[in-house]
Amino acid sequence: LSEDLMDVARRELGETPDVKEAALSQLRQLIAGEPLLECPLDEDFLVKFLRGRKYDVDCAFKNIKKYFKARMEHPQMFQGLTPQSIPFDTTCRKHRLLTVSRKNDPEGRVAAMLNIGAWNANICSLNDLF
Known part of the structure; x- marks a missing residue:
């Protein structure tokens, strides 16, 4: 992150290097305690969930479990899902959705x-939109 974004993360999320490391460690321990949960443990992946829940580790962990449950129960929603696969130009720009x-x-x-x-x-479809 740039210095400006690090400042925003500190102010809005309470993110500091110490908080981040402690939260990542706790989150990795929770994930390790779920042997059936196949979840990446890299910082880049996990920090998205931590930031989304303002470093509330328990809430971030719940979101990770929901995310993988949704991927398992609705694989068609995620199949081939890449930024390039989303019909952004047609659905958003031309029809002034965004x-x-x-x-x-x-x-x-x-x-x-x-x-x-x-x-x-x-x-x-609504699936294509979201």
Whole structure:
């Protein structure tokens, strides 16, 4: 992360190197305690769940289990799912489903808004949209 993003993570998530390492260690221990859960243990993968739950390790672990349960129960939703496979141009840009702000927020981040009311099932399915 850039210095600015590290500052945002510290302020908004309470992320510090010590907090991050402790949370990763705890999360890896929880995952190790679930022998049937085949989950990557690398930092890049796990930190996404930790940041999504503001470093609440128990909540992050629950989300990981839900994620893999969804992948197991609905493999068709994830089959061939890559950024390139999502029909972004057709579904979002041409039909004005997604609007991206011309100006960044004070932190320099880009804001995007999804206009779900503009979604048309004849153009793409809800599964394709999400």
